[in-house]
Amino acid sequence: MDAIILQILNGLDKGSAYALIALGLTLIFGTLGVVNFAHGALFMIGAFVAVTMQKLLGLSFEQIDESKTDFLGNPLKVEVPYVESWFGPDVGAALIDWSVPLAILFAIPVMLVIGFVMERGLIKHFYKRPHADQILVTFGLAIVLQELVKHFYGANPIQTPAPDAFIGSFDFGAMIGFDPNVIIYPYWRLVYFLFAALVIGAVFAFLQFTTFGMVVRAGMADRETVGLLGINIDRRFTIMFGIAAAVAGIAGVMYAPILSPNYHMGMDFLVLSFVVVVVGGMGSLPGAVAAGFLLGILQSFASMNEVKSLIPGIDQVIIYLVAIIILLTRPRGLMGRAGVMED
């Protein structure tokens, strides 16, 4: 029992990331009918916004500290971050410590703008082209974005720690009545899961309870009719593209402490997220979320030693195996609408 709970918990954080990326992917597919291979790159850019934030807040100048001396007896030079000198040491240190959550505030506008530019500048011209062309051009864009990041940040992963308050783990098992030290779970992963749940809830609420969301949903169902009613559906879809980009971006920001950002993390997540979208059903938002968590948890179950000794190598292939079975038996995916991309 405790082992099962542990695996479910372990699957949650990866599942959250899959769900967030897949949500954006399927949102774009459902609204614009575009297959966006550059979505993983947006996730990666989000993670690097966190890196940038940490570096910016950490910018410092040298100051001579009269009270201390180095080993030669000269006054010691210490590095003082600008924020500490501006806001005082306490606030400054807290700002630096909390740079990852703070980066979300910057990531949202940045990703919205990137999303708008991408949609208006490139994707717009590909509505009527075949899916293969859309895949190819966004694949090219993903390469470009990835190489730009590599150019500025180098090829090595950059450690981006979470705030001190969330470093370390807690004993989840003891909290719910198991033996202590059986189910240990890092704080930040719990934060990530809660954060993902919040974002997913916000996106659904936005689509479900606002007039804007209602129009978007109507446009997803029947774009032409909504257009005939005199609504500028294209502009709304562009905004949805921006929102999808922002969701991928903040998913990346928050994932930075879990996986040190590197330039190819986007591609790694993209392949899996696509599988998630297909399993959940192209264009189905609840499907993407459910499949994201499902596959994340399945993956962590498959990496249990008991399972691995039973079926060697299962942890490496489980996600793809599920995708193949789903595609062959129920091509519209778990929750896809009948008739959408079913051939």
Next chain:
Amino acid sequence: MKFLGLSRKDTRFLIIVILLTLATPILLQPFPEGSGLATFNAGYPDLMQRFAIFGIFAIGFNILFGLTGYLSFGHAAFLGVGSYTVVWMYKLLDYNVIWGLPLAVIFSGLFALLIGYVSLRRSGIYFSILTLAFAQMSYNLAYSVLTPITNGETGLQVYGNDAQVLLGANEPTSPHFFGIVMRENFWEPTFGGWSFTFNNGYYFTAVIAIIVFYISLRIFRSPFGLMLRAIKTNQTRLNYTGINARPYTLAAFVISGMYAGLAGGLMAAMDPLAGAERMQWTASGEVVLMTILGGAGTLMGPILGAGFIKYFENIFSKINDQVLHGWFAFLPDGLEDFLIGVSHFFVGKSWHLTLGLLFMLVVIFLPGGLVEGGQRIAGLFRKKKTTGGGGDPEHHPKETPHVAE
């Protein structure tokens, strides 16, 4: 007049391709050694072998993607199977590539039959994702559980204690074809400042490349090829005429898988190593890039694309700060630094950025690839000569739209 079953035009085309392929070691060395432009020479064996091998890979991919329109993102798996097969034959028998290469083609063909049988039950993006899933599975397995067969991260290679039952006393200890050692050069002439390298391995791959190019030419011109094109144009309509398209697509898939296996085998024939990274999806992406960049569905396109990408990969990666300084030295300092800074984005380690940009531009503006670009330029000149008018309108039907609407 028919020669090898080809029309006169195709025969001429084939002869030109053969001549170009055989003269590659000369054509790719246009600049004398030691001159400033020698960086742009590409006539060394390793690179020329890659031209031919990736040419084969792309020709095969084009039979599937170019003719039927099925975009596979998993062809690297067959490349890997081919490589592993050939290296295993080195380990079990001896270094003669004659055992490994046919087996590589057979095994990759069987593997393609399996994957294709399942994947082709779906089309469009689902097909792409299925092939991608299969290839990633093979890659992950090759890295982990299949280590006894693939030697995992180290990569498969020949060790001293391997069986090699056929190994003779005087036999070369690197890949060879009945004594013709792949990595040796049979002629290294120098004329003035120019030096050329004629390499066994290159000519071996080149001859194979010509043969498989001829096969693909025949496929393009055959009723079978026509059927594949019909599938690309409108599969639904084909189904309505009572034709089951799946055997044809499956045949195309298996053929292109065999081409990929042959290419993988040849990689191991040039360098007796096989690693799992050959199966990774980036490798599948590369052959897609090559085919699109050159021009999918055309005969020459994939070869041009493969050559183009491999050439610029090599040249651009070589250009470093020193080379750039050499080029821009005549400019004032500030401008020089600026230009070098800008070029930094595109050369050396960042060459993939150039590739990505180029690829996007091609997909956006030139969906027919380099071949279409060439035709457009040729068309411009031709229009000037003939006084307007596109010839007989009856023989120029309206272009079919890109998407069936």
